[in-house]
Amino acid sequence: MPNKNHETDVAFIKALAELLNDNDLTELQVKRDYGENDSLNVRVSRQKEIVTQMQAAPAPAAQMAAPAPAAAAPAPAAQMAAPAPAAAAPAPVETAEDPASHPGAVTSPMVGTVYTQAEPGAPAFVSVGDSVAEGDTLLIIEAMKTMNHIPATRAGTVKRILVEDGAAVEYGAPLMIIE
Structure with a gap:
């Protein structure tokens, strides 16, 4: 039976990865409870280049920065x-x-x-x-x-x-x- 849970967990994680890509998200975190003392914690993330559009006239060049890491x-x-x-x-x-x-x-x-x-x-x-x-x-x-x-x-x-x-x-x- 543990093998069956493993297969369903892998399918679940693949579905989360597809959801992440299909909705253009950078991170998804889910906790799946199977019962007492049995759960699965999944965090799927990817680093995404963020393109910003600055609309201020003189200041944009001074405020632009390199894309930040996912933590920021x-x-x-x-x-x-x-x-x-x-x-x-x-x-x-x-x-x-x-x-x-x-x-x-x-x-x-x-x-x-x-x-x-x-x-x-x-x-x-x-x-x-x-x-x-x-x-x-x-x-x-x-x-x-x-x-x-x-x-x-x-x-x-x-x-x-x-x-x-x-x-x-x-x-x-x-x-x-x-x-």
């Missing part, structure tokens, strides 16, 4: 954000610090694809400068064909949106800053 993946996600017009002057100072360490950071609770609006053509859930109450939907993360509404963890004003509509995010990646 949340930092490149912050660089993909479109700069806020009101924050144009202090942008170089803000990009130097890690947005995930900001006390008002809302981070991704899962791996998936971000949608900033309920459906194509609909208005965005929130924009920079909007006031939100705790529990308001900020965006949706699609994971395994399930739409997960991501709520505001606190009341405040949306200061920065760090992800683009349709972008892939990883667990713990900063999504936006609420102050």
